[in-house]
Amino acid sequence: MSSNETYDVIVVGSGAAGAMAALRAKERGLSVLIVEKAHKYGGTSATSGGVLWVPDHQLTLNDDSREKTLEYLDSIMPGPIQRDRLDAYLDNAPEMARFMKSLGIPVGVAAWPDYYPQAASARADRSLICDTFDGRELGEHFPLMREQYNRFKVFGRYSMDVMQFFSISTRAKGWVITFLKMFFRYWTDFSTRKLTMRDRRFTMGAAMMGWLYKQVFDRKIEVRLDTKLDELIVSDRQVTGVRLSHYGRRYEIKASCGVVLCAGGFEWNQELRDRFFPVPGLTRHSSSPEDANRGEALIAGMQIGAATEHTESGWWIPTMQMPMPKASNFEEIHQAAFDVGRPHSVAVNRKGLRFVDEACGYDDFGKAMVADQLKTGANTPCWLVFDARFRDKFSAGGIMPTILMPDRKIPPDWWDRYLFRADTLEALAAKILVPVDTLKQTVANMNRYAGTGVDPEFGRGSNAYDQMFGDWNVKPNPCLGPIDKAPYYAVPINLGDLGTKGGLKADASARVLDGSGRPIPNLYAAGNNAGSPFGNCYPGAGGTIGPALTFGYVAANHIAACKVEQQQAGAGASHVDAAA
Numbered sequence: 243m244s245s246n247e248t249y250d251v252i253v254v255g256s257g258a259a260g261a262m263a264a265l266r267a268k269e270r271g272l273s274v275l276i277v278e279k280a281h282k283y284g285g286t287s288a289t290s291g292g293v294l295w296v297p298d299h300q301l302t303l304n305d306d307s308r309e310k311t312l313e314y315l316d317s318i319m320p321g322p323i324q325r326d327r328l329d330a331y332l333d334n335a336p337e338m339a340r341f342m343k344s345l346g347i348p349v350g351v352a353a354w355p356d357y358y359p360q361a362a363s364a365r366a367d368r369s370l371i372c373d374t375f376d377g378r379e380l381g382e383h384f385p386l387m388r389e390q391y392n393r394f395k396v397f398g399r400y401s402m403d404v405m406q407f408f409s410i411s412t413r414a415k416g417w418v419i420t421f422l423k424m425f426f427r428y429w430t431d432f433s434t435r436k437l438t439m440r441d442r443r444f445t446m447g448a449a450m451m452g453w454l455y456k457q458v459f460d461r462k463i464e465v466r467l468d469t470k471l472d473e474l475i476v477s478d479r480q481v482t483g484v485r486l487s488h489y490g491r492r493y494e495i496k497a498s499c500g501v502v503l504c505a506g507g508f509e510w511n512q513e514l515r516d517r518f519f520p521v522p523g524l525t526r527h528s529s530s531p532e533d534a535n536r537g538e539a540l541i542a543g544m545q546i547g548a549a550t551e552h553t554e555s556g557w558w559i560p561t562m563q564m565p566m567p568k569a570s571n572f573e574e575i576h577q578a579a580f581d582v583g584r585p586h587s588v589a590v591n592r593k594g595l596r597f598v599d600e601a602c603g604y605d606d607f608g609k610a611m612v613a614d615q616l617k618t619g620a621n622t623p624c625w626l627v628f629d630a631r632f633r634d635k636f637s638a639g640g641i642m643p644t645i646l647m648p649d650r651k652i653p654p655d656w657w658d659r660y661l662f663r664a665d666t667l668e669a670l671a672a673k674i675l676v677p678v679d680t681l682k683q684t685v686a687n688m689n690r691y692a693g694t695g696v697d698p699e700f701g702r703g704s705n706a707y708d709q710m711f712g713d714w715n716v717k718p719n720p721c722l723g724p725i726d727k728a729p730y731y732a733v734p735i736n737l738g739d740l741g742t743k744g745g746l747k748a749d750a751s752a753r754v755l756d757g758s759g760r761p762i763p764n765l766y767a768a769g770n771n772a773g774s775p776f777g778n779c780y781p782g783a784g785g786t787i788g789p790a791l792t793f794g795y796v797a798a799n800h801i802a803a804c805k806v807e808q809q810q811a812g813a814g815a816s817h818v819d820a821a822a
């Protein structure tokens with residue numbers, strides 16, 4: 243069972259947290275191995291939007307500061323958090339971003355409003371994103387990076403950056419030219435086309451992970467795929483290695499300085515969801531990769547006495563489930579985050595009542611679904627109801643606008659299962675089993691609000707974040723358009739997620755704590771494997787990847803410092819021996 247291999251550091255999981263932990267550890271002179279359970283490296287991070295929330299990043303001239311960030315966070319964070327861990331985040335995130343820059347990774351500001359733009363000291367320049375990356379730079383590792391999320395590619399093929407995503411998904415002025423350029427670039431890339439259909443242009447999360455893994459591979463850090471952590475090895479209360487499995491073969495590797503758990507959340511483990519979440523939702527509705535995050539590293543930590551925190555919530559996002567053409571055992575999960583707040587639509591629970599400002603941040607949308615489910619028992623799923631104008635222009639989960647997916651092309655088995663249509667609101671309400679009078683009243687209210695531009699119930703479209711995803715052709719409020727052009731449609735919206743917010747309780751140095759608050763020697767956790775420094779709060783775009791990268795960086799620094807201390811203590815001891 244033992245393999246006689248020893249590394250200073252073993253990193254479990256190859257997402258953002260794992261890549262950064264490994265890279266920084268190597269930079270600090272440690273020997274490192276990354277073990278990754280999936281066939282591909284990159285984790286959810288490679289599928290993601292690749293945005294990092296790094297307040298007071300100092301990459302550009304602005305007047306943000308630690309104090310302003312704290313003012314913002316203190317006004318929005320709902321529950322108790324570990325203050326020193328939050329402080330460590332604020333201190334180390336800018337340093338981590340500078341470290342990325344120093345490696346030549348082009349990370350810059352993404353103009354994205356914080357998710358609570360009306361809160362004190364909210365800004366629109368705390369989110370960062372990496373420039374596009376040429377996947378071929380990864381050489382033989384190019385095909386082994388996890389594919390980008392399907393919706394970030396046109397027709398699942400042509401990669402979009404954030405600007406192209408917004409231009410094409412809202413059919414903004416010039417979107418056709420934008421698309422034609424992408425199309426032309428892809429098909430004239432003859433050398434890549436001979437190799438693979440995969441676009442070499444990595445954008446968003448794939449770009450971030452491409453840049454990071456270029457550095458990882460350049461430094462000859464081994465990434466061992468198809469290799470799953472089963473258990474942690476403990477000797478004298480100290481973690482000394484990992485027990486792994488690889489296609490059924492079980493073996494052990496020793497870690498002389500530390501094991502960093504970066505194995506993501508537990509979103510794909512129904513048992514843990516049922517145990518921790520007040521409204522568990524289904525694994526099936528998660529938008530993270532199915533084969534990946536099942537909480538094994540969380541369980542391994544708990545088995546040796548680690549404490550947990552903030553496990554009561556996912557990083558919520560509304561999703562929609564759709565059949566996957568040509569696959570008999572699969573349904574694809576589509577995020578509907580930006581769709582639910584577009585004009586000419588309304589989200590209602592199964593009683594036909596609204597429960598949220600539909601254009602709010604996607605995590606808050608999910609929180610509102612949970613709260614409404616607990617209150618009424620008539621949410622999860624809820625309904626997105628919209629009219630012909632919305633159908634024509636916007637996507638609804640996996641249902642693309644009519645120009646791409648006209649009604650006549652919708653497969654017959656989708657109707658009245660994934661997409662519902664009727665000529666009148668009464669008939670639609672009857673189809674989706676929502677009380678007719680309530681739905682009609684809700685829609686009448688929305689039509690009145692569209693006229694005045696003011697939503698007195700939930701304030702939809704009243705702040706910069708809401709408006710970012712609205713339609714500026716719709717006036718006076720870009721998020722409120724009348725729902726009055728037949729036919730009418732509805733799609734079911736599920737309580738989806740991007741991962742989970744809670745995990746092992748780690749301290750300001752990313753050390754995992756036991757039940758009495760003492761660090762478990764040599765055990766670290768970062769990313770969704772650890773509790774979020776923000777608790778149950780998503781402060782801005784990049785609120786999960788920012789901390790993942792930062793605490794991966796912090797863990798590596800702490801391990802490196804411990805090793806130096808040990809060496810000095812050893813040298814001191816041998817000095818004494820020699821003197822004696």
Ligand SMILES: Cc1cc2nc3c(=O)[nH]c(=O)nc-3n(C[C@H](O)[C@H](O)[C@H](O)COP(=O)(O)OP(=O)(O)OC[C@H]3O[C@@H](n4cnc5c(N)ncnc54)[C@H](O)[C@@H]3O)c2cc1C
Nearest residue numbers: 255257259279285286287291293471506769770784786787
């Ligand atoms: C479509 C989409 C868009 C998103 N956009 C953003 C965004 O722009 N900004 C943002 O902040 N967040 C975003 N998120 C959320 C974000 O991607 C995740 O929260 C984040 O990437 C988690 O990083 P991580 O390193 O903790 O875990 P992951 O990236 O999920 O990596 C964990 C890795 O551990 C591996 N693993 C799991 N168990 C084991 C085991 N037992 N042994 C070995 N390996 C194991 C997994 O296979 C996986 O590769 C998005 C999510 C999705 C799905």
